[in-house]
Amino acid sequence: MHEIQVTFADGRSLTCPFGTPAETLIEHFGITSGKLAAVKVNNEILPLSEPLEVNAQVEPVSLESPEGMMIYRRSLAFLLAMAAQKLFPERKLYVGHSLGNSYYYTFLVGITAKKDIESLKLEMRALVEADLPITVHLMAYTEALRLFEKNGQTDTALLLDERSDSKVQINGCKEFTDLYIEALVPRTGLLTVFDLIPYQGGFLLCFPGIGQGITLTPFEDSPIIFSVYNEYKKWGRIVGLHAVGHLNRIVRERTIKDYIRIAEAFQAKKLSDIADLIYTRKESVKMVLIAGPSSSGKTTTAKRLSIELKVMGIEPIAIGLDDYYVNTDKTPRDEKGEPDYECLEALDIPYFNQQLLDIFNGEEVTLPLYDFKTGRRRESGGRKIRLGRRTVLIIEGIHSLNDALTPQIDRDTQFKLYVSALTQLNLDDHNRIPTSDHRLLRRMVRDYQFRGTNAVNTIKMWPSVQRGERRYIFPFQNEADAAFNSALSYELSVLKFYAEPLLHSVKPNNPEYAEAVRLLSFLKNFAPIPPQYVPGQSILREFIGESEFKY
Numbered sequence: 253m254h255e256i257q258v259t260f261a262d263g264r265s266l267t268c269p270f271g272t273p274a275e276t277l278i279e280h281f282g283i284t285s286g287k288l289a290a291v292k293v294n295n296e297i298l299p300l301s302e303p304l305e306v307n308a309q310v311e312p313v314s315l316e317s318p319e320g321m322m323i324y325r326r327s328l329a330f331l332l333a334m335a336a337q338k339l340f341p342e343r344k345l346y347v348g349h350s351l352g353n354s355y356y357y358t359f360l361v362g363i364t365a366k367k368d369i370e371s372l373k374l375e376m377r378a379l380v381e382a383d384l385p386i387t388v389h390l391m392a393y394t395e396a397l398r399l400f401e402k403n404g405q406t407d408t409a410l411l412l413d414e415r416s417d418s419k420v421q422i423n424g425c426k427e428f429t430d431l432y433i434e435a436l437v438p439r440t441g442l443l444t445v446f447d448l449i450p451y452q453g454g455f456l457l458c459f460p461g462i463g464q465g466i467t468l469t470p471f472e473d474s475p476i477i478f479s480v481y482n483e484y485k486k487w488g489r490i491v492g493l494h495a496v497g498h499l500n501r502i503v504r505e506r507t508i509k510d511y512i513r514i515a516e517a518f519q520a521k522k523l524s525d526i527a528d529l530i531y532t533r534k535e536s537v538k539m540v541l542i543a544g545p546s547s548s549g550k551t552t553t554a555k556r557l558s559i560e561l562k563v564m565g566i567e568p569i570a571i572g573l574d575d576y577y578v579n580t581d582k583t584p585r586d587e588k589g590e591p592d593y594e595c596l597e598a599l600d601i602p603y604f605n606q607q608l609l610d611i612f613n614g615e616e617v618t619l620p621l622y623d624f625k626t627g628r629r630r631e632s633g634g635r636k637i638r639l640g641r642r643t644v645l646i647i648e649g650i651h652s653l654n655d656a657l658t659p660q661i662d663r664d665t666q667f668k669l670y671v672s673a674l675t676q677l678n679l680d681d682h683n684r685i686p687t688s689d690h691r692l693l694r695r696m697v698r699d700y701q702f703r704g705t706n707a708v709n710t711i712k713m714w715p716s717v718q719r720g721e722r723r724y725i726f727p728f729q730n731e732a733d734a735a736f737n738s739a740l741s742y743e744l745s746v747l748k749f750y751a752e753p754l755l756h757s758v759k760p761n762n763p764e765y766a767e768a769v770r771l772l773s774f775l776k777n778f779a780p781i782p783p784q785y786v787p788g789q790s791i792l793r794e795f796i797g798e799s800e801f802k803y
Contacts (some may be wrong), residue, residue, distance in 0.1 A: 255343040258303055260447040261311040268304060281312040286442065289313045289320035290435040297323075298387050300438045300523060307707045315442065319766070320717060321462050326683075327437040328446050328459055328663035329355065330386070333682045334428040338404070340368070344404055348454065348682045350676065352472050353461040355684065357482075358454035360428035369455045373448045376671060379425075383441030385422045388432060392698035396420040408680035410497025413504075414779055433683050434770060454476065464721075473730075476670065480735045484620060484676040487518060491613050493741060494687075496777050503745065505778040512785055515740050519791070522554070529558035530644070530667050534566065537667045538612055538644040541652035543728070544671035545721040547695040548790040549738035553671050554648050555801045556789065567642055570586030575620045575634070576604045580627030596651050600629075605660040611639050612665070622752040650720070653728035673739035679777060688718065690739060697750040698795040707754040711764040744793045746782040750796060 254270040260280050266278070274291040278300075290297050290313040297313055304310070314320045329347060336345040340359070348356035358364065381658070384413070386633065391399070400409040409429050409446065412420065421432035421557065425440065437443065445466050446459040460466050488494040491514060502508050530537055544550045558568040576599045577583075586592040603620075610617050619634040639645075651657045653668050673694065675685045692714055699705035729735070752775055758768035786792050793799030 255721060257307040258304060259296060259307075259309050259422075271303040273300070274298070274302050274304060274310060277310065278312075278752050281310075283312045283314060287315050289315045289317075289323040289442075292766060294760050295763055296760070296769050297766045299435045301388055304778075315437075316465055318462050321460065321513055322686075323435055323437060324443070324466075325355075326434060327386070327787065328443055328683060329684075330430060331376050331440060331443055332357070332372065332448075334425055334668055335372050335379060335413055336697040339371055339375055345681070347678060348485060349676075349684065349685065351451075351456065351474055351478055352471065353609055354456040354471060355437075355457040356451065356454055356456055356478070363453040364450070364455055365452045369448050372696075376443075376446070376448075379440045380443050381441075381577060383439050384425050388434050388436075389424060390423055391422045393418050393420055396422060396431075397456045400431070403551075405430075405496055405681045405683055407495040407678065408682075410495065410501065411680045411777055414500045414777055415495060423538055429667060430682060431680060433679065434773070452482070454502055463719075465476050476732055476735045477531065477674070477729060480737050481674050481676070484674065484737055484739075488676045488741065489790055494676070495680055497680065499677065499742060499745060500777075500779040503781060506731070507758050508742065508781055509785055512740075512781075512787070513743055515742055516554075516790055517625065517786055519737070519740065520556075522736060523556055526669065526736060527557060527564060529734055530568065531564045533667065534642075534644075536664050537644060538639065538665040539608070539661075540568075540649055540667045540669060541657075542646070542669045542671060542728055542733075543602050543650055543652035543725060544646040544738075545691060545725050546717045547698065548672045549694075549794055550648050550671050551616070551803060552789075552791045552794040552799070552801060553669075553736060553738055554646050556791075557669075558646060560728050561644065565642055566644055567640060568646045569639075570646045570648070571619065573599060573604075573647060573651070575622045575629070576600050577622050577629065580631060580637055594724055595652065596654060596656055596724070599651070601657065601754065603661070605658060608645075608658065608661055610752070611637065611645070612661075625768055650724050652732045653725070661690045667734075668732045670729050670735040671738055672735070674730075674737040675741075675744075677741050677744075685744075685774075687739070688769065690744065693751050693771065694745050694795045695745065696754055697747055700754055701750075701795070701797050707751075707758050707768060708762055708764045711758070714767075738791050739789070740792055742781060744775070745778045746783050746786055746792060746796065748775045749783055751775060 255267050257265055258268050259265040278285050291300050292311045292313055295310050315324055333345060342752050344357050344360035349360060397409055397412055423430050423432050423436055445460055445468055447468060449456050458468055461469060493499055502511050530612055541556050542550050561568050566688055578600050584589040584597045607617050616636055616638040618636050619628045621634045623630055653670060673687055673690050675687050677688045678684050696707055696710045699710045755768045755772045757763050783796055788800035
C-alpha cells in the first residue's frame, strides 16, 4: 500500500498508510480531542475525518482560535437545524442575520412561541449529550437535489443549480443531512456552550465571541442594526430575492440589469430618508459623523449623502479625521510595542475639538494637513472654512460614533450615522453569508485595484482589522442616530469577477491559503455578473473602480 509522510507543527514526522484519517493522529497534535475543531492540511482547513492522500504538513485547529470559533458557530447552526427538523418537520426554519454574538432565526410562518424555543433548546442539549458523530460524505448530484427538495429545503436545491459537479458533499448526523458548506466539528458533544432566547418574533442562537474562550457573554441588543437588517430582509422577500439561488436565477434569466436598477434605487431611497432625518434637525445639527467597519463604503456614502443634503439646500463641508493624527513620536503603542494608529489617542482630540468650537462660533478656521511621509501635521496650507447658516460638517472616521471624540461638543449638534455592509442574502435555508466575508472581498479587490496589495497581504492583515473593529467601532454602534446598509444584494456576483483570480494567486505554501480556499469555495455558489452593469455612482464602484466620484 502507498505510504505518505505527515509532518506536524513541532517538526516531528511519521509515515502513514495512504488514506489515513486525520483524526487518528490526534495524539500527535499536542492538543486534546475535546478542544479540536478541525485540522489544517497543507494550509487548508478540513474536517477531522478527512483522509490524508499526499505528503502533508498537518496542524490542529483549536476550538478557541478565530478559525475554530467560526467552525463552532456553523456547527451550532447545523445542530439547531437538526433539532428543528425533528421537532417541527412541517415548519421551515430560516437563519436570518447576525446580531452581536448571535444569529437571528425565524420559522417561515408566525411568531415563534417561547415553549417552542425551550423545546428546541432541550433537543439541542440532548443531541450534545448523545455525542453523535457529524459525518461528511459524497452524494450523487441528482440524489442530493431530490433529497433537499423532499426535505423542503428549496433554497438549498436552488443553490445546487449553480453547481455542475457530479458529486455533492453532504454533512450528516443520524437521519439529518445538510449541504456541506465548510468544515464542522466532528461530534455534537463538543457543542456544549450556547443559548436560545426569544427575540422580535423569532429567537437568537447565542454563541461564544471570538477571543472570549468557550464562554457566553450577556447578549447586548443592537435595535438600530436589527431594524435595518429586518427591513432589508423583508424587502428581499417582497422582490423575491432572499437567497443566492434566487440571484443566480435572475442572472440566468437575463433580467439582472432590471434588478440592479431596483437594488440601487432602494439604497438611494434609504440615503434620501437619512437626509430627511438630518433636515428635520437642521436648526440644531451642525455636523454629521459617519463611522463603520473597514470596507463598509463610508467614503461613497458620505459623498452621496452630501448630494442628498444639497438637494435640500444644505451645504456640506467634508473634514477628514486623518488630518488630526498626532505626530508619530506621540503615537500610542499597542501590546506588541507597535504604533497603534487605530486607537482614539492617535488623534489630537483637544486640537480637533478646539477647531470645532471655533468653527461653531463663526470663526474662519484653517484645517490641518497631515503629511504621512514625515508623520507630522502641518498647521498651514490647508483649506480655510467658515460655517454658514445652512452649512453642515461631514466627518468620517472609525471613532465618529464615540462620544469621547467630541467631549466639548453638544450632542444635540451631532447626527451620527453608522454604515456597514449588512448582507441580506443567505446561501440557503440554513447557511448565512457573514458580513465580514463580504467586506473582506470588497477590501481585497480595492487593495489590489488601487493600493497594489495582493490577496495574501490583505488576508494577512484582516484579523488585525477585525480586532480594531471589535474594539473601536462595534461597541458604539448603538450611539448612532441612524444606520445605513451599504451592501447591494447583487454585488458578490460582481466581486467574484475580480476576486477569484486574486484568490487563485494564493499558493498552498502560504499560511493564508486556508482563507483563500474558503473564499473560493464560497464564491463558487455565485453566477458572475459583468462589472459594466454597475452604475457609475454605485457604492460598489468605490471598490471595483471607474466611479463617477473622485477619491
